Amino acid sequence: MAGPQGKNEQGRVTLKAIATLSGVHVSTVSRALNIGTRSMVVPSVAERVIKVADRLGYRPDNTAISLRTGESKLIGIILPDIANAVFAPILSGASQRFSALGYSVIVADVGNDAAQQLDFVSRLAARRVDGLILATVSRKDSLVSFCVDRQIPSVLVNRAEIGSRLSAVTSDDALGMQIAVDHLVSLGHKRIGHLGGPMNLSTGFLRRQGFVKAMASRGLNKTDLIIANASAYSRAAGATAARVLLDAHPKLTAIAAANDLLALGAYDVMQERNLFCPADISIVGHNDMMLMDMVNPALTTIRISHKEMGRQSADLLVEIIGNSKKPVCKIVLPPELIVRNSTGIPRSLAPAS
């Protein structure tokens, strides 16, 4: 029943109130206010109904619509750390695209703890999101099992799984390291170290694999490979790993880092030890996150297309929502070398000054 001012007990404008004021049946109001059925109503009547609805401040009740259609038009995006600059452009690209496609986005910052991630995703599933973008997954991930078991349409972004249970949009991580090593070798470096990422993440694993392969293809794997892995993608973890690397291999002349934050951690350690970049050690990062042109020295790095990754993951997810039989699909975007000031020829080849 419509109460005062045509509102029900929840304070919402009722279709009945609009019908009364428009002088039409409530079913006509319902048809006129729904874009999908508006053509069934005489245009002048539809216009009158819409005007009355506008005047009363009517808002369509998406919750009720969801119950009828079974679609929520909600997408969940699951991030390990919203404050990490790497995820901002992925999120930006994905949410702009989803918005253009008529979806709203729920963003959840779930950290790296598997139990907490599952708890979050269960809650999103309870909200009946139409699909999920997962930027969190490790190489063997219980979240992926959860989504596969429950047949929740899902797409992985940036980080992939070992298996091929879900579609994914990633950068070519192995190629990125190949490009980084090629750049250092072309400058004359031979004793090149790798500052690796976490090995439980595909990005860390594949970039390390790319490094090993690139060194082998250049014949630089005759002696032991110089590698230290960081426990997390953070500046502090990068510094810890860089100390290990430099302590064990004081003669290295270049470092290919698995991530820009790790490279910045190496900057910190070089400053501690009065070493200069690139005069003493050249450093290449990975990602080209914001402001890498402004750090000192400006960081040579491998640029990945974060925003495009976000967009393509959104497109892919919407396709999967529309067609649950779509086969698993892997989109791999090519990275690009950005040369700045953190790489140069090794001191042994530099002209005497």
Next chain:
Amino acid sequence: MAGPQGKNEQGRVTLKAIATLSGVHVSTVSRALNIGTRSMVVPSVAERVIKVADRLGYRPDNTAISLRTGESKLIGIILPDIANAVFAPILSGASQRFSALGYSVIVADVGNDAAQQLDFVSRLAARRVDGLILATVSRKDSLVSFCVDRQIPSVLVNRAEIGSRLSAVTSDDALGMQIAVDHLVSLGHKRIGHLGGPMNLSTGFLRRQGFVKAMASRGLNKTDLIIANASAYSRAAGATAARVLLDAHPKLTAIAAANDLLALGAYDVMQERNLFCPADISIVGHNDMMLMDMVNPALTTIRISHKEMGRQSADLLVEIIGNSKKPVCKIVLPPELIVRNSTGIPRSLAPAS
């Protein structure tokens, strides 16, 4: 009706299926699965029901719950640019707090266009969000009118309105500039310029006001004030404004910028003109966004508590949702000076080298 495996036509596990397998009435199942009513059921029975529900993969239907309670447990956070590093920690602080309080967060990146912002917020309102955090508002904002008219619980964060129609959590922007000017004056600077932000935003407006007041309190407003306003908070707009400032006032020795990105734009212009910071011109930023310790030179800036701002806005909004009569309230957090390498004594006072 329960279909195969106790699922209905939408593929959802039904309460009836759980009731049959647990050997209890469906109303008992409903009570056992709802935390609010579980105590009405014998513990051993509740446990049996929960086990069966778990085994079948039952998910509570929040959409249906929303219709019953009128609460969606959804919060909308409206940002002007999710890729701007300033918003990441606000978002992070707010979403962590909301999550702890049982709310999910819909993040919308709505740009700076007023019409698009209204369209987005209308869509969120149609989803019946319980409340909104607005990080977008200008000093006179149509979004605020929209939320006030429709009585949508809302809190402004970072940027406030001129009026006091909605509660807000901001940094003390005028004080920030006061601290910046005091720091420069204490180093011996007198010809201090202000690189202002957009005047339609409270942050730009109040920081400029703070600058003017600080200069006056130091007796440095005898001649014309040296001010150029950027059209946006971006490095490019900062560079454009810095060129105007330096062309008109080639003798200035220090710049207090309204934002770190504007300060970085000034760095770019100084490099173009072969000027050195701080030897030729000292620069103070505002915000202390990520990596400001890594730029060259490391930026002296005014740190604002972004994450805390996000947390407090979440707490405030939840209070308002619980009590629609709560009076409008303004929380203003104090900023802090972080001295790094971009400020020094003016050349005229430096010892001859």
